Amino acid sequence: MTSGIASLASSASSSSTSTAKTSAQEIAGNFTQFLTLLTTQLKNQNPLDPMDTNQFTQQLVQFAQVEQQLKGNDRLDGILASAKASSSASATSYIGQTITADGKTAQLADGAATWSLTAPRAATKATITIFDSSGNLVGSQTTPLAAGGQTYTWTGKTSSGMTAPDGTYTIKVAAQDATGQTVSVDTGISGKVDEVDLTGSEPVLLLGGTRVPLSSVRSVGLSTSAS
Template identity: 65%
Template sequence: MSTGISSVTGATTTASSATKTSSQEIAGNFTQFLTLLTTQLKNQNPLDPMDTNQFTQQLVQYAGVEQQLKSNDRLDAILNNAKSSSTASATGFIGQTVTSDGKTADLADGSATWTLNPSKAATQATITIKDANGNVVASQSKSLTAGAQSYVWDGRLSTTGMNAPVGTYTIQVDARDATGSAVTVATQVTGKVDGVDLSGTSPVLLIGSARVPISSVRNIGSGLST
């Protein structure tokens, strides 16, 4: 798969348009308020001038609207800088091998690999592999030691023994200790980052057909992640 960066222009344009419209509305209200205030001052009755308290309140409102406009400009600048920094960081992952939290892995070259990390030793663990439609394609029972360990599925279907088609598969682990109590098993996947999707609010790494949020990355480089 070719590496690259993808984005949805429509989503970005919509968000930008919404922000621009909001700023224009505030600016329009500010201009209208300023016009009304100056007109009111010009047309005061010298014999019955504007009440001092009322005038003060209007000046406070004027200052408040002005500060809101400045705050919006600063927030926009901060958000743009943060997005640029996040994008630059995400593109640095392209071509890197990363390990991230997840249950879904690609079956390629006759195998799919996960990292299993039981919270404690499990004397009985049922490992189930499902295809993209949720159908069970393979199942195995085995014991698991505590700590990170690699689990490799050879891609063979339990029902026929034939090789499963290339695609995305999900692992499910039901583990119990010697007393029959449930054991929590964290699952992780390792793969090479092919590209980055920038269409959402935060970048998403593309590993084969899997989508991995940067926040899920636990290790950069080959090997087990603890």
């Protein structure tokens, strides 16, 4: 029976090192079964031939490892729950606030879709193209960009002179400086947070129909008006 208990304890200890494959319920089950078998063995061992001290010590060590794994899992669950609650509380404070976040996709509404553009140096030529949700090119403009942060507002006018319907649009910027070198322009989106989606692993802020992960927020309280 000693070898059977040792085998079970070894299995439980090994399983506890891989939380991705073993649930807390399985670990708890192995822990309870191990304790039951160990207690039964101690009650029924031969007084004239008791359990070897080294084997008993090894089994107690394995017993302690499983117990610590269970406690560790409980603590991790508590930390994760606390972190999510804190993140959720922080996210709800954004409702009604105007934010700027990383992103290329913005909502066209009331004749305007606005992006924030940040250029590390001045660009004498920047080709700005706008695509609809299906990936079709709907608008294009060539304009210089100053160094630093600025806003770009698209009025919804397409290349054919028509007015694009309200919806989701994506911006792409290809810029060059006076020497013809490429200037990498960082794009972001701005808008007022209408609501917060807390159903996922990370809170998502909703700016109209645009979804913005909380981790993408750059700043709060910036104006979305064109400069």
